Amino acid sequence: MTWTDDVTRFVLDVDACPRCHTRSWGGGPALRGGVCARCGADVREAGAELWAASEEMVAAARRRQTLIDALPTVVAPTPAVASAAAPAGGPATAAAASPGSPVPLAAPVVQAERPRSAVSLQSVLAVVGAGLLAVAAIVFTFLNPDLTDFTTRTTIIAVVTAVFLGGAWLLHSRRLQFSAEAVGALGMVFLALDVWAFSRIAPEGTSGWFFGALGLLVSGGAMVAIGAWLRMRTWLWSGLAGLVIVPAFVGYAFEAQRLSEPGGIAATWGHVAVVFAGWGLIELTRVLGRRVGSPLRADRVTLTVLQLIALVTAVLLAFLIVSFRGQEGRELTVAAVLAALALGALLSTRAVAPTLWTVLTGVLVSSALVETALALPIPDDWRLLSLAVAVTLPLVATALIRRTGSIRRTALMVTQLCVGAFVALPATLLVMGGGLGTLADAWSSPPPWTVHLGAATVFLVAVLSLLVLALGVWTASRGAPSARSAFTLAVVARWTGVPAAAGLPLAFPGHVALVVGYALAISVAASLALLFVARIRGARRALRAPVVTVAYGAIVEAVAFSWPDATIAAVAGAAAVAALALAARTAPAGVRPLHTALGFGYAIIAGAAALSLTELGTLPVLCLLTSAAALVAIAASLTSWLPVGSWYAVLGVTSVPFAIGVVSVLIERSGWTALSTGVIFLLAVTLLLTRRTGAGLALRAGAAALLVPTLSVVIVCLTAQFLTVSGSPYALVIIAVLVACALPTTGLVRAGLIRYGLTVETANAVRLAIEGSSLVTGAIAVLLALVRAAAGFEIAFVVLLVLGIGAAATALWMRRRYGWWTAAAAWTGALWCAWALAGVTVVEPYLLPPAAAAITVGTVLLARRRTASPRSAAALVATGLGIAVAPSVALLAITGNGTGTTLQAAAELWRAYGLLAGGVVLVVLAGLVTRAAGAAPTRFERIRPALLLAAVVAGAAGTVQGVRLGWGVDPLPVADAHPMAQVFGFAIVGAGIATAAAVLAVTAGHASRWAFAPALVYLAIGPMTAIRNDPLAIWTLWGLELVLLGIMVATVWRAREHVVHLPPVWFQWALAWCVAVTAWSQREILRVEGFALPLGLALVLAGAIAFTRGARPGDARTPTSWPIGFRGSWATLAPGVVATLLPSVMATFTDPQTWRAILVIAIALVAVLVGARKTLAAPFILGISALPLEILVVFLVQLGDTINPLLWWITLATAGIVLLVIAVGWERRTGADASLAARIRDLR
Structure with a gap:
C-alpha cells in the first residue's frame, strides 16, 4: 500500500466529513442530509465542486505515482559531483534536469504548512508499550523467586539490552523513527543496569564506583558517538547524561577507598567536577547539534539540571561534612569549594539559563567571601562587622565594573543585595531583639536601670554593620544601570540606616534616662532635618519616609524606655508630646489630627502616671481622668480654638476612658463612676446643642444616643452607692420606666430641636438615635433582670411589661410602627417569664403561641382584600411558620x-x-x-x-x-x-x-x-x-446506591431534549458516593470495586450520553447543567474515567491483590484503546497515566507478598506487546507522511 492509495482512500471517502473527517457521530453517520453533525459543515451547495476537486487531486497523485514508478535505477555519483550538479530547486529539479536542458535558477516557493504537534497517538502507544515490556522484564528478572543467581540475572539483563538496542536499530533502519526512539530509550535503561552489574564485579579491595565510572564513561561515550552517527536522540541524550556524572562516580570511589583527607572532600570535588563537565558537554552539543540537525534543547536542559543538582550536592557536602569534621582550616576549604563552583557557574552563563547561573555566581562568590571572613582571626564580638564587609565588597565591585560579558548585571546585583540582606537581617534582629531584651530588663529588674558595656558593644557592632551595608547599597545606586534602579537602591540604603538609628541610643553605656534623652534627641534631629535641610525637605516621598520613620520611631523608643519609672514617664511624657508636636509640623495637614489624638491620649496616660504616685485607687484615677478629658472636650466644643479635625480627635480620645469606665460598672459601681458618667452626659448635651463649626448630623445623633444610656448608668451607680442592699430590683425598674417614658417623647424632642434651629434631617436623626439607644438600654435592662440573682423572673416580668406599655404608647400616639413589634416582643417575654414562674419546661408552649399569633394575623391580613401590603402579611406568616x-x-x-x-x-x-x-x-x-x-x-x-x-x-x-x-x-x-x-x-x-x-x-x-x-x-x-455489619444493611445501601445512580442517568437522558427539575448530576453522584462509602465502611460482602465500579461506570455513561448528544446553541455550560452542554471528552468523560480507575488504584495500595492490579491494567488498556480508536483525549490520556501509576503502586506495596509476580509480568508483557504492535503497525501504515498520523492535539 503506497502513499497514493492512502490519499485516494482519504479524499474519496464519501461517508466522512471533508472538514473534520468524522464518519460516525452520535450513533449514526456524521453526514446527515449534507450537514456534519459534529462540526456543522454544510456541503450541500459546494458538494459537486468539492467532489470534482477531490477527483483532480487523486488524478494528480496517481500521475505522480506513475512517474515515480517509471524512474530508472542507476548508481549515484560521488558526493562532490552530486553536490555540484544539484540545482537550487532541490531533488525534484535535479531529477528532471538533463545535460542538454537548461537548469532553472530556483524552484517556486511554496508557503510552508503550519507545523503540527510532533506527539502522535502511535508515538505515545509505542512509549507506553515499550515501558510495559521493560517493567515486565524487570519483574521477571529481579522479582521472580526462581531467579536468584547473579550471573543468570546479569545474563538476562544483557540479553534484554541487546534485544532492545538491536530492535531500535532495526526499527530505525525501517524508518520507524519514533518507535525506534521509544525502544532505544528502554535499551538505555537496561544499559544502565548493565553498568550496575559491571560495577558489582569489581575485585576485592577496589571500589565498585571505579568500575561504575569506567563502564559509564565507555557506554556513555559510545552512545554519544553512535547516537550522533545514527541521529538517535534518546541514545545521544542518555550518553550525555551518563558522561556528565562520571566525575561524581570517581569522587565516590576515592571516598570509598579513603584515598583523600579530610573525609568527604573527594566526593565534594567530584560534584564540583560535574559542574565543569556539564559546561564542557553543553559546549559539545553545539557541534553535535549540527550533525543531528537539532538544537538539542532537551539535552542542554538535562545537562543544566544535572549541573544544578551537582552544585547543590557539593554545597551540602561542603557544609554538612567538611565543615563539621573539626579539622583546621575548614572554612578555607569550604571557601575554595565555593570559589570553584562560582567559576563553574560563571562559565555556564554562556549556556542555558544565563540569568540563573548569574544568580548562582553571585551567591557563591559572596558565600566564599563570607567563609573567608569567618576564617580571619577576629574577636567574636566584631565578627558581624567582618561579614558585613565581606558581602559588601562584591556589591561595590559590581557597581564599579561596567562590562560583565555574559553575566546579567542586574541579576548579579539583585543577588548580591539579597545576600547582603541575609547579613542585614541578623543585624536588624540583633538591634530589635537586643533592644527589647534591654527594655524587658529595665521593666523587670530593680533600679538602677543601666545599659552595660557588653550590651553597648553588641549594639555598636550591629549599628556599624548596618551602616557598612547601607554604604554598599548607596555605592551600588551610583552604578545602577537605570535611574529607576538608582532611586530604588538609594531608598533601600536609607531604610538600612533606620535600624541603625534605632540601635544608636543603646550603643553607649549608661542609665536608661540617657537612652530616653538620646532617642528624643535623634527624633528632634530627624524632624529638624525634615524641616530645614533642603535636600531632605525637597526629596521624594520614598526618600523622606526613612527619615520620618526615625523621627517617630525614636519617640516610641523613648516612651518605651521611660515607663519603668513613673517619675521618668511623667517627665518624659511632656518631652515626648513636645517632640511629637515638632514631628507633626513635618506631616501634611490632613494627618495632624492624628497627632492631636496621640498627643492628647499620651497626655492622659502621663497624667495617670502622675496620679498613680498619689494614694488614689485605680477607679478614682480613671474617673478623674475621664472627667478631665470630658471637661476639655466640653471646652473645645463650646469654643473654636481647635481645628475641626483636632476637635474630633479630642472627642475620640475622650471616649476611650469613658468606655473603660462603663465596662468597670460591670465590676464595681460607685459615686466616682456616677461623677464621670454625669460629666459625659453634660458633654453629650453640649454636643447635641453646640453651634460650633463641624458639628454634623452624625455627631449630634451619636451624642443623642448617649443620653438615655448615660442616665441609666448614673441611676445604677447611685443606687449602688446609697442603698445597703442590691439596687438591681429598683434600678432596673426605674430604667424601664425611663425608657418607656423616653420612647413616646421623642416627637417632642424633635419639635424642640427644629425650633432651636437645627435642620429637619438632623432632628430626625436625633430622634432615631434616642429611640435606638432607648431600645438597646431596655434590652440590657431585661438581660440584667434575667441574669442578676437579686432580680429574677419577677422583676423581668415587670420590666418587660413596662417596656411593652411604653412601646405600645409609642405606636398608638406617635404612629411609630416598630412599637407594635417591640410591644409584641416585650409581652411575649413577659408571657415566657410567667411560664417560667409556673414551672413549664417543654419548649413548644413557649414557641407555639407567638407562632400561632403571627400565622393568624398574617392570614387574616391576606384574607382581607383591602390589605395595603400583602408582602408584609406573607412575611409575618412565614415568620410564624419558621x-x-x-x-x-x-x-x-x-x-x-x-x-x-x-x-x-x-x-x-x-x-x-x-x-x-x-x-x-x-x-x-x-x-x-x-x-x-x-x-x-x-x-x-x-x-x-x-x-x-x-x-x-x-x-x-x-x-x-x-x-x-x-x-x-x-x-x-x-x-x-x-x-x-x-x-x-x-x-x-x-x-x-x-x-x-x-x-x-x-x-x-x-x-x-x-x-x-x-x-x-x-x-x-x-x-x-x-449501617451494621450484616448483609441486609449492606445490600440495602448498595441497592440505594444503584437507585440514586439510576436516577442520575435518567436525569441526563431526559435532559438531552427536555427541561429537568431533578438536582444536578454532580450532586446526585456525590450523594450516591456517600452511600457507597458508608456501605463499604464495614468491609464485608463486597470489595471496594463492588461500590466504586457502579459509581464510575454510571458517570461514564452519563458523560457518554452528553458527548453523543453534543453541545448545541443555547446550551448553558454551568456546574448545574453538566454534562449537558459541554463539549469534548475531557469535560464529559474524564470524571467517569477517573472515578472508575482511581478507587482501585488506591485500593491496590491499601489492599494489594493480584486480580485488582490486573483489573486496573485491563480497564486502563481498554480506555487507551477506546480513546485511540475513537480519538477521545480523556480516555486515552487518563488510561496512559493510570498504567505507570498502578505499576508504581504495585512496587510500593512490595510485589511478591500479595501480588503474584508471574501473573503480574505476564499481564504487563501482554499489555506492552499489544500497545507496541499497534504503534508499530500504525507507523508502518502512515510511514513518513505525518499528515495521516493522528496527533494528540487532534483528540476530542
Whole structure:
C-alpha cells in the first residue's frame, strides 16, 4: 500500500466529513442530509465542486505515482559531483534536469504548512508499550523467586539490552523513527543496569564506583558517538547524561577507598567536577547539534539540571561534612569549594539559563567571601562587622565594573543585595531583639536601670554593620544601570540606616534616662532635618519616609524606655508630646489630627502616671481622668480654638476612658463612676446643642444616643452607692420606666430641636438615635433582670411589661410602627417569664403561641382584600411558620423527644410524629393554595412558598429521627424489627413529604433544579446511619446506591431534549458516593470495586450520553447543567474515567491483590484503546497515566507478598506487546507522511 492509495482512500471517502473527517457521530453517520453533525459543515451547495476537486487531486497523485514508478535505477555519483550538479530547486529539479536542458535558477516557493504537534497517538502507544515490556522484564528478572543467581540475572539483563538496542536499530533502519526512539530509550535503561552489574564485579579491595565510572564513561561515550552517527536522540541524550556524572562516580570511589583527607572532600570535588563537565558537554552539543540537525534543547536542559543538582550536592557536602569534621582550616576549604563552583557557574552563563547561573555566581562568590571572613582571626564580638564587609565588597565591585560579558548585571546585583540582606537581617534582629531584651530588663529588674558595656558593644557592632551595608547599597545606586534602579537602591540604603538609628541610643553605656534623652534627641534631629535641610525637605516621598520613620520611631523608643519609672514617664511624657508636636509640623495637614489624638491620649496616660504616685485607687484615677478629658472636650466644643479635625480627635480620645469606665460598672459601681458618667452626659448635651463649626448630623445623633444610656448608668451607680442592699430590683425598674417614658417623647424632642434651629434631617436623626439607644438600654435592662440573682423572673416580668406599655404608647400616639413589634416582643417575654414562674419546661408552649399569633394575623391580613401590603402579611406568616417548625426540628436533632431543655430521651417519639403530621398538613394546605403555572393565583399565593418550605423542614424530622434511631440514641419503635427497616421507613416518609412539596413547587412554575434535592438527601442520610455489619444493611445501601445512580442517568437522558427539575448530576453522584462509602465502611460482602465500579461506570455513561448528544446553541455550560452542554471528552468523560480507575488504584495500595492490579491494567488498556480508536483525549490520556501509576503502586506495596509476580509480568508483557504492535503497525501504515498520523492535539 503506497502513499497514493492512502490519499485516494482519504479524499474519496464519501461517508466522512471533508472538514473534520468524522464518519460516525452520535450513533449514526456524521453526514446527515449534507450537514456534519459534529462540526456543522454544510456541503450541500459546494458538494459537486468539492467532489470534482477531490477527483483532480487523486488524478494528480496517481500521475505522480506513475512517474515515480517509471524512474530508472542507476548508481549515484560521488558526493562532490552530486553536490555540484544539484540545482537550487532541490531533488525534484535535479531529477528532471538533463545535460542538454537548461537548469532553472530556483524552484517556486511554496508557503510552508503550519507545523503540527510532533506527539502522535502511535508515538505515545509505542512509549507506553515499550515501558510495559521493560517493567515486565524487570519483574521477571529481579522479582521472580526462581531467579536468584547473579550471573543468570546479569545474563538476562544483557540479553534484554541487546534485544532492545538491536530492535531500535532495526526499527530505525525501517524508518520507524519514533518507535525506534521509544525502544532505544528502554535499551538505555537496561544499559544502565548493565553498568550496575559491571560495577558489582569489581575485585576485592577496589571500589565498585571505579568500575561504575569506567563502564559509564565507555557506554556513555559510545552512545554519544553512535547516537550522533545514527541521529538517535534518546541514545545521544542518555550518553550525555551518563558522561556528565562520571566525575561524581570517581569522587565516590576515592571516598570509598579513603584515598583523600579530610573525609568527604573527594566526593565534594567530584560534584564540583560535574559542574565543569556539564559546561564542557553543553559546549559539545553545539557541534553535535549540527550533525543531528537539532538544537538539542532537551539535552542542554538535562545537562543544566544535572549541573544544578551537582552544585547543590557539593554545597551540602561542603557544609554538612567538611565543615563539621573539626579539622583546621575548614572554612578555607569550604571557601575554595565555593570559589570553584562560582567559576563553574560563571562559565555556564554562556549556556542555558544565563540569568540563573548569574544568580548562582553571585551567591557563591559572596558565600566564599563570607567563609573567608569567618576564617580571619577576629574577636567574636566584631565578627558581624567582618561579614558585613565581606558581602559588601562584591556589591561595590559590581557597581564599579561596567562590562560583565555574559553575566546579567542586574541579576548579579539583585543577588548580591539579597545576600547582603541575609547579613542585614541578623543585624536588624540583633538591634530589635537586643533592644527589647534591654527594655524587658529595665521593666523587670530593680533600679538602677543601666545599659552595660557588653550590651553597648553588641549594639555598636550591629549599628556599624548596618551602616557598612547601607554604604554598599548607596555605592551600588551610583552604578545602577537605570535611574529607576538608582532611586530604588538609594531608598533601600536609607531604610538600612533606620535600624541603625534605632540601635544608636543603646550603643553607649549608661542609665536608661540617657537612652530616653538620646532617642528624643535623634527624633528632634530627624524632624529638624525634615524641616530645614533642603535636600531632605525637597526629596521624594520614598526618600523622606526613612527619615520620618526615625523621627517617630525614636519617640516610641523613648516612651518605651521611660515607663519603668513613673517619675521618668511623667517627665518624659511632656518631652515626648513636645517632640511629637515638632514631628507633626513635618506631616501634611490632613494627618495632624492624628497627632492631636496621640498627643492628647499620651497626655492622659502621663497624667495617670502622675496620679498613680498619689494614694488614689485605680477607679478614682480613671474617673478623674475621664472627667478631665470630658471637661476639655466640653471646652473645645463650646469654643473654636481647635481645628475641626483636632476637635474630633479630642472627642475620640475622650471616649476611650469613658468606655473603660462603663465596662468597670460591670465590676464595681460607685459615686466616682456616677461623677464621670454625669460629666459625659453634660458633654453629650453640649454636643447635641453646640453651634460650633463641624458639628454634623452624625455627631449630634451619636451624642443623642448617649443620653438615655448615660442616665441609666448614673441611676445604677447611685443606687449602688446609697442603698445597703442590691439596687438591681429598683434600678432596673426605674430604667424601664425611663425608657418607656423616653420612647413616646421623642416627637417632642424633635419639635424642640427644629425650633432651636437645627435642620429637619438632623432632628430626625436625633430622634432615631434616642429611640435606638432607648431600645438597646431596655434590652440590657431585661438581660440584667434575667441574669442578676437579686432580680429574677419577677422583676423581668415587670420590666418587660413596662417596656411593652411604653412601646405600645409609642405606636398608638406617635404612629411609630416598630412599637407594635417591640410591644409584641416585650409581652411575649413577659408571657415566657410567667411560664417560667409556673414551672413549664417543654419548649413548644413557649414557641407555639407567638407562632400561632403571627400565622393568624398574617392570614387574616391576606384574607382581607383591602390589605395595603400583602408582602408584609406573607412575611409575618412565614415568620410564624419558621418559629413553629424550625426550633422543634432542631430540638429533635439535639435533645430528641424529651422536654427540649435536657438531653434525656423519651420513650415516645411524639415530637417526630407531630412534625411529620405537621408536614403532611402543610403539604395539604399548600396544595389547596397552589395553582398551575399560568392560571389565576389565589389570595394566599404569597404564602405558598412559605408553606412548602415549612413542609420540607418538617419532613426533615423523618431523617433526623432515623439518624437518632440509627445511632441508637432513641429506642426503636418496634423492638423486634431490623433497625435498617425502621430507619428506612422514616426516610421514606420524610422523602415523600419533600417530594410532594417539590412536585407542588414545579407545578406552580418553580424552575430551579434543587427542588427535589431535599427528598434525595432525606432518602439517603437516615439509612447511612443504620449501617451494621450484616448483609441486609449492606445490600440495602448498595441497592440505594444503584437507585440514586439510576436516577442520575435518567436525569441526563431526559435532559438531552427536555427541561429537568431533578438536582444536578454532580450532586446526585456525590450523594450516591456517600452511600457507597458508608456501605463499604464495614468491609464485608463486597470489595471496594463492588461500590466504586457502579459509581464510575454510571458517570461514564452519563458523560457518554452528553458527548453523543453534543453541545448545541443555547446550551448553558454551568456546574448545574453538566454534562449537558459541554463539549469534548475531557469535560464529559474524564470524571467517569477517573472515578472508575482511581478507587482501585488506591485500593491496590491499601489492599494489594493480584486480580485488582490486573483489573486496573485491563480497564486502563481498554480506555487507551477506546480513546485511540475513537480519538477521545480523556480516555486515552487518563488510561496512559493510570498504567505507570498502578505499576508504581504495585512496587510500593512490595510485589511478591500479595501480588503474584508471574501473573503480574505476564499481564504487563501482554499489555506492552499489544500497545507496541499497534504503534508499530500504525507507523508502518502512515510511514513518513505525518499528515495521516493522528496527533494528540487532534483528540476530542
